[in-house]
Amino acid sequence: MQAWNKISRMPAPAIKKLQEELLGKMLTEELMVRHPYYKALFNEKGINPAEIKSIDDLNKIPFTEKADIVPREDDLLHTKKFVLEPPAEGEGKEKKKGFSLFGKKETGPDPGDYTFHTLYFSAGRTAKPVPIEYTHYDLDNLKEAGMRAFEIMEITRDDTLINAFTYAPNAHFWQTFYSTIGIGSTALQTGGGKVLGLEKILKALDSMEAPALVISPGYGRFALLTLDHFGFSAGNLEKIVLGIDFTPIAVVDRIKALMKELGAKDDQVRRIYFNSEAKSGWAECAPGFGYHTNPDHILVEIVDPVTGEVLSEGEPGEIVITHLDTRGTVLLRFKTGDIATGGMTTEPCPNCKRTVPRILGDIERKEHIYELKGKEGIVSFNGNHLRRVMFAREDVLLWYAELNRTDSEDTLKVIVKGVSGTDEEALLPALKDALVGEFNLALTVEGSSLDAVANKIGLEKNITEQNFFDNRMN
Numbered sequence: 262m263q264a265w266n267k268i269s270r271m272p273a274p275a276i277k278k279l280q281e282e283l284l285g286k287m288l289t290e291e292l293m294v295r296h297p298y299y300k301a302l303f304n305e306k307g308i309n310p311a312e313i314k315s316i317d318d319l320n321k322i323p324f325t326e327k328a329d330i331v332p333r334e335d336d337l338l339h340t341k342k343f344v345l346e347p348p349a350e351g352e353g354k355e356k357k358k359g360f361s362l363f364g365k366k367e368t369g370p371d372p373g374d375y376t377f378h379t380l381y382f383s384a385g386r387t388a389k390p391v392p393i394e395y396t397h398y399d400l401d402n403l404k405e406a407g408m409r410a411f412e413i414m415e416i417t418r419d420d421t422l423i424n425a426f427t428y429a430p431n432a433h434f435w436q437t438f439y440s441t442i443g444i445g446s447t448a449l450q451t452g453g454g455k456v457l458g459l460e461k462i463l464k465a466l467d468s469m470e471a472p473a474l475v476i477s478p479g480y481g482r483f484a485l486l487t488l489d490h491f492g493f494s495a496g497n498l499e500k501i502v503l504g505i506d507f508t509p510i511a512v513v514d515r516i517k518a519l520m521k522e523l524g525a526k527d528d529q530v531r532r533i534y535f536n537s538e539a540k541s542g543w544a545e546c547a548p549g550f551g552y553h554t555n556p557d558h559i560l561v562e563i564v565d566p567v568t569g570e571v572l573s574e575g576e577p578g579e580i581v582i583t584h585l586d587t588r589g590t591v592l593l594r595f596k597t598g599d600i601a602t603g604g605m606t607t608e609p610c611p612n613c614k615r616t617v618p619r620i621l622g623d624i625e626r627k628e629h630i631y632e633l634k635g636k637e638g639i640v641s642f643n644g645n646h647l648r649r650v651m652f653a654r655e656d657v658l659l660w661y662a663e664l665n666r667t668d669s670e671d672t673l674k675v676i677v678k679g680v681s682g683t684d685e686e687a688l689l690p691a692l693k694d695a696l697v698g699e700f701n702l703a704l705t706v707e708g709s710s711l712d713a714v715a716n717k718i719g720l721e722k723n724i725t726e727q728n729f730f731d732n733r734m735n
């Protein structure tokens with residue numbers, strides 16, 4: 262990755278040119294030489310990577326999907342095919358490449374850049390987790406991406422920070438960890454509810470007088486709603502950073518309101534969009550201004566999720582990523598399964614003036630868009646919207662949804678635990694009315710106990726809570 266103060270102010274055409282140079286280098290000097298999967302794919306499809314000169318030529322390369330990468334029963338090492346093989350001894354040292362970025366002397370690849378360091382896995386809510394291999398080169402990039410995200414969110418070394426992301430081998434926790442090391446701030450790496458538990462996290466927030474809390478949206482919301490119960494104060498809290506799971510703007514507003522109600526010093530909410538396969542998370546400078554990507558690390562395309570057609574700026578579509586400067590696992594045109602409802606823009610950010618490409622709108626997961634069998638045919642149900650509605654409500658503490666199948670139709674059941682002090686007898690019918698109005702589906706709403714719901718969604722058990730259970734295949 263390059264100098265951030267330069268990249269973040271570069272005009273869009275210069276960013277595009279830089280990305281094309283990096284892409285060319287990645288294709289011809291890395292993938293064609295030492296990437297088992299793509300080397301074979303290029304051969305099989307008759308693709309000459311040297312002919313891919315511009316980003317517009319990228320569509321000559323097929324997409325890579327999660328199903329292409331996941332370990333196979335007959336080949337548990339299949340994902341290894343996506344990892345760059347280390348260069349041969351002395352490789353490239355004699356060759357004159359004539360291609361060097363920023364006058365860097367071409368001395369051939371450094372074998373140390375390719376040495377396996379660790380695996381981070383995708384969060385794997387419903388799909389199989391994908392192991393993504395990091396080398397020390399990637400770890401440096403993860404730290405750089407994290408420090409950039411902190412700068413974008415205006416988190417400085419003076420901000421004591423509580424990292425409540427779940428401790429696990431994933432990019433969310435470790436990017437945050439390395440960012441705090443990188444900027445040299447005071448930070449408590451709690452490991453999240455799974456490791457430290459909510460009471461201790463909230464106690465730390467209070468007693469360390471921490472202004473910044475990094476947490477997933479569902480757990481963060483739950484934490485704020487139970488703070489009073491534990492008798493702690495949020496009086497020093499200024500900023501909550503939400504990540505791991507996606508946070509719709511409506512939920513940002515809800516969290517801001519909760520911070521105000523609790524007497525927090527300020528009500529700033531910032532969002533990070535983590536994509537495990539992108540080996541980093543991208544931050545927003547302020548809610549609604551979009552996720553500021555790192556164009557010297559990852560190339561982002563927005564495509565039609567069905568046809569794969571590359572879409573114009575601002576059109577909603579699926580986020581597709583290409584690694585431009587990574588080692589270990591390298592992916593080309595990887596379909597993330599995430600939809601950007603506002604597409605992407607290369608216009609400078611109206612808020613912070615940074616010029617890097619931004620991903621706009623709410624992020625929605627394709628896997629939460631369901632086709633349900635209705636009495637009059639197939640109906641589409643966007644679970645992302647249910648998630649948004651439920652998390653934005655003032656009266657809901659925890660919830661989950663089940664999709665069930667009867668002979669005649671598929672039904673949606675929402676199971677809910679109200680906020681302490683809520684009249685459950687009033688909550689259930691009111692919630693049902695609201696959901697029927699929004700979703701036009703056969704649905705029921707049921708109340709349940711805190712323990713039962715918490716247990717079902719894996720609160721303090723999973724990396725992040727699971728809110729959808731599709732029972733139709735069982």
Ligand SMILES: [Zn+2]
Nearest residue numbers: 546610612613
């Ligand atoms: Zn901005």
